[in-house]
Amino acid sequence: MIYLFQLVNGIGLGMLYFLLAVGLSIIFGLLHFVNFAHGAFYLLGAYLAYDMIERGLNFWAGLVLAPLVVAALAALTEIVLLRRIYHLPHTFHILVTVGLALMVQELVIILWGPVGGNVSPPEALSGVVMLGDFIYPQYRLFVIVFTMVLALGLWWLLEGTRLGAVVRAGSESTDMVSLLGIDILKVNTAVFALGAGLAGLAGSLAAPIRGVEPFMGVEALGIAFVVVVIGGMGSYTGALVAGLLVGIVQSIMTTLWPEGARLMIYLGMGLVILTMPRGLLGRA
Amino acid sequence: MSATLLEVENVHGYYGKSHILQGVTLEVREGEVVTLLGRNGAGKTSTVKSISGLLAPRTGRVRFAGTEISGWQPHQIAQLGLALVPENRGIFGLLSVEENLRIAARKRSPWSIKDVYTIFPRLEERRRNGGGQLSGGEQQMLAIARALVNAPKLLMLDEPVEGLAPVIVEEIVAQLKQIRATGIPILLIEQNLAVCTELADRHYILELGRVVYNGTHDEFAADEITKDRYLGVNAH
Ligand SMILES: Nc1ncnc2c1ncn2[C@@H]1O[C@H](COP(=O)(O)OP(=O)(O)O)[C@@H](O)[C@H]1O
Ligand SMILES: [Mg+2]
16 A cells, blocks of 8 residues: 555656656757756746745746746747857756856855745645545645646647647758748747746646755756656657656655665666667667 | 849858859749759759858858848748758658648648649658658658748759659659649759750759859750760760
């Protein structure tokens, strides 16, 4: 029974990991851009939601608004700075985005202090439900359902719309996309903002579960890379499968051997790198 | 004589430091099919790349329908109606045949997706297949179809039958004739003289990044010396 409980927990955690990682993966697929600032978007999403709710804004408004602000800031960063360095080697991407991530983290400490804080779930979801013998927080169930609906919507966006087709086409040849009269720079900005917004949303959603603290972005970045490497760069399905896998393993390990949870995940990543360098569902 | 649609005037183009296009001048008029001939490495592909903005001219001018487009971005040039079907065909393997068409389709194009399925029935049969699963001939057809739904005012085709089996070449030539009959001007890069003979009104020959010959189809057909000298072939 404890395993069922941890399984449900793991699914919730895994869906958040998916939201966090899918943007990183798509951005890499389209732009071949290594973004170490991705965790900073998660951090910002969490803190903005925290701040808005602290100031008395309705929880739901905060949940919508915070990721939108993150997406807008990401679009601005992409236009002003990042698009100028796509053509440089990956080491430059890492240097610039690590710098950005540190700046955001320091800014968070300056604005909100080094301690962090808690966010209460909304009134309507502050209760519990019974899962067999276990009591389970309603908010966590909400996160599972909400992220699953979002994952479906995202799938439709990528597979069923023209924008999604353009993004997949762009990951093969940006020149050919331009030759069809499509402004690839705009597509890049849109995709970057979408990926960052999703990471921000993951942060906002996670805030009532795990609170906020200035170093949550670093942890999130590590998880996001593990998920992308296990699932395969540029793959939506890969991010979903790997996100769930990592979430569930981590959750079940907290019962079996809490200290080993993280070890297990990085071990899994090492194993994938050694046996299938493209990830479980990556493409050539 | 009909109005000039595309004018390339003394265009110089570089890849890094290598000076590849050394003053290319040519024009395409309304309703014309013009070929660009020349040996491998003569600069044919570079010429159409410089027209479509992939290799921006260092000096010289490109005008299209009276608008100077040198220095424009490729997507802006494409939006004006200059459609390039590149040498490598540029099919998106991750997209289905229909998606390849859908991302290119514009409402103002004279050709709808249905229209191009009529010209290229094989594409309709394979509409749900991935672009990567097509044969070379089918990829070429898809590349041309995709240019047609993109609202072109001038088509540039870079060696459309290169490397294809003779039956497929015949099929594509017949389809190109059908497209030519609509009156859309075409700038065709082609090594296969028989194909040029069937399609073109006028020919340019390029050598070492310069135009060295320009003549109507009849002049060219009769000019064995030119053919020998620049193309190194005995035409039949
Ligand atoms: N991307 C490139 N970088 C450097 N040189 C190139 C590039 N593409 C073509 N060239 C050179 O430019 C010349 C003309 O090439 P190209 O325009 O492809 O000729 P063609 O299409 O007539 O065969 C060749 O000498 C070729 O080696
Ligand atoms: Mg060529």
